[in-house]
Amino acid sequence: MPLCSHIRDLADAIADAHARHEVIPPPATALTLTDGYAVQAEVGRRVGGAVAAYKVGLTSPAAQQAMGTREPIVGRLHAADILHGNAVVPSGTRPRFAEAELVVEIGRDLPPSNAPYDRDRVAAAVAAVHAGIELCSSRYAAEDVDIGALVADNSNAEWLVVGDRLSTRWEDRFAALDAILLRDGMPPVRGSTAAVMGDPLAALTWLANWLTARGEMLRQGQFVATGSCTGITEIARETRLSSRFADGGEAHVRIGDPADQGEEKE
Structure with missing residues (x-):
């Protein structure tokens, strides 16, 4: 089915902003969630490549209430x-936010x-x-957008840092594990995996069923960022970040000069 012109035009603009590392004005008219996911899919098609990971966002009641929804994105x-x-990503001009998250690796397909x-x-x-650590950023020049526009912008997904392996299986302890997000020169941000829908497994189960309802599925080898344990925290243009979980697992990323030693996203 051909894309509606407003879907196609917004996908063009977001894909171009993604390629140029620039920002664009937010949509002038409200988008439905269906429109938002249509734009997201089209931008993903233009960027190219298979889906390697999913993020689940708005996994707390407060976040959902703020965006006027009753389910995650x-x-x-x-x-x-x-x-x-120990990843390194270049500093940019857009505001960035960080979240400490449990990241799950899928070991078998979950088909419809x-x-x-x-x-x-x-x-x-x-x-x-x-x-794990999720780094979030918007391609819009304004942050106050409706939920459809947020989803169209890939739900603000930018990078996913996969850190220490905590286990080779899901364990009950992951339902309520203390988490900390650390930034250079700033107080720690404390939270818990319980902030993610009461248990990150609930978010993962929701995603599996959301995908199958759309004729899609979680596949072996994909990662899932299950949701923020520490809320959303704005970070400095250059900083070091770490997430730490109660049983000792950590993830690390540095935002700064990409010429320094480390991994870089082009």
Whole structure:
């Protein structure tokens, strides 16, 4: 089915902003969630490559209330958006935000099914659980946008840092694990995995069923950023970040000069 002109035009603008590392005005008219996901899919098609990871956003009641919704939102990341180890990414001109998250690696496909996936079936598909950091940024010149526009901009997904492996399976302890986000020269931001829909497994199960309802699925080898344990924290243009979880797992990223040693996203 051909794309509506307003979907196509916004996808053009966001894809161009993505390529040029620039910002654009937010949409002049409100977008529905359906419109937002249509734009997101078209931008992803133009960027190219398979989906390597999903992010689940708006996983707290307060965040959902602020955006006028009763369910989370989804973003998609490609292989170039995923960083490992002591990653380094270049500083930019747009505001950036960081979130400490549990990142799950999928160990088996979860295809469309006659019955919704329950927690046990989804947990059985987990191959690994990692400490992680999500870096978020908007391609819009204004941050105050409606939920459809937010989703169109890939739900503000920018980078996903996959850190230490905490386990090779889902464990009950991950439902309420203390988490800390650390920034250079700033007080720690404390939180818990329980901030993610009461249990990050609930977010993962929601995503599995959301995808199958759309004829899509979680696939072996994909990562899922399950939702923020520490809220959304604005970060300096140049800084070091770490997420730490109660049982010792960490993830690290430095925002700064890409010429320095480390991994870089082009």
